[in-house]
Amino acid sequence: xxxxxxxxxxxxxxxxxxxxxxxxxxxxxxxxxxxxxxxxxxxxxxxxxxxxxxxxxxxxxxxxxxxxxxxxxxxxxxxxxxxxxxxxxxxxxxxxxxxxxxxxxxxxxxxxxxxxxxxxx
Amino acid sequence: xxxxxxxxxxxxxxxxxxxxxxxxxxxxxxxxxxxxxxxxxxxxxxxxxxxxxxxxxxxxxxxxxxxxxxxxxxxxxxxxxxxxxxxxxxxxxxxxxxxxxxxxxx
Numbered sequence: 001x002x003x004x005x006x007x008x009x010x011x012x013x014x015x016x017x018x019x020x021x022x023x024x025x026x027x028x029x030x031x032x033x034x035x036x037x038x039x040x041x042x043x044x045x046x047x048x049x050x051x052x053x054x055x056x057x058x059x060x061x062x063x064x065x066x067x068x069x070x071x072x073x074x075x076x077x078x079x080x081x082x083x084x085x086x087x088x089x090x091x092x093x094x095x096x097x098x099x100x101x102x103x104x105x106x107x108x109x110x111x112x113x114x115x116x117x118x119x120x121x
Numbered sequence: 122x123x124x125x126x127x128x129x130x131x132x133x134x135x136x137x138x139x140x141x142x143x144x145x146x147x148x149x150x151x152x153x154x155x156x157x158x159x160x161x162x163x164x165x166x167x168x169x170x171x172x173x174x175x176x177x178x179x180x181x182x183x184x185x186x187x188x189x190x191x192x193x194x195x196x197x198x199x200x201x202x203x204x205x206x207x208x209x210x211x212x213x214x215x216x217x218x219x220x221x222x223x224x225x226x227x
Contacts (some may be wrong), residue, residue, distance in 0.1 A: 045208055107170040107212070
């Protein structure tokens with residue numbers, strides 16, 4: 001079964017850190033481009049970060065640049081998001097998603113169930 | 122940054138109705154646009170890619186169209202299981218989502 005399972009969310013104080021993980025199964029993770037997308041309570045979707053299969057290209061949204069670090073371990077079929085200097089506005093459900101790139105399109109075709117991050121004192 | 126504007130933000134329609142959502146990009150994105158469905162408490166699901174291509178396994182009552190800056194998403198005959206929020210997403214320059222359209226049954 002094709003699956004992404006996030007973990008590591010929780011309650012953290014402003015200025016604190018948290019590391020999210022995403023475990024992949026059922027597809028070839030090592031050749032897949034991966035992303036983090038977040039959704040603040042009651043709001044829409046916001047792309048956070050992207051990493052290519054070999055970690056050669058990494059991108060961040062301006063809202064998290066300099067504070068968040070995306071990484072992956074292809075041997076463990078795992079994606080990570082290290083979040084530092086957390087702010088209240090980082091409170092959201094964080095989803096990992098596979099980016100499928102073909103000659104016919106570019107889309108996030110596999111999503112995890114999400115993990116909730118709450119930043120509050 | 123490319124901004125995506127969806128309308129309406131919410132709509133209420135009857136079972137069997139034709140429902141249309143629009144998405145406007147702040148600049149030309151050719152056909153680099155996807156549509157997702159998100160049911161309450163669930164992850165988004167890809168429905169349409171490249172503006173008009175139906176993802177495998179998605180019912181044919183869903184369709185998409187448009188190019189450049191103006192796009193449409195249509196449900197030809199609304200079903201109770203279609204209750205969800207729908208998002209457009211551009212991938213011409215990184216990735217940006219529209220603010221979503223919540224679809225409810227009247």
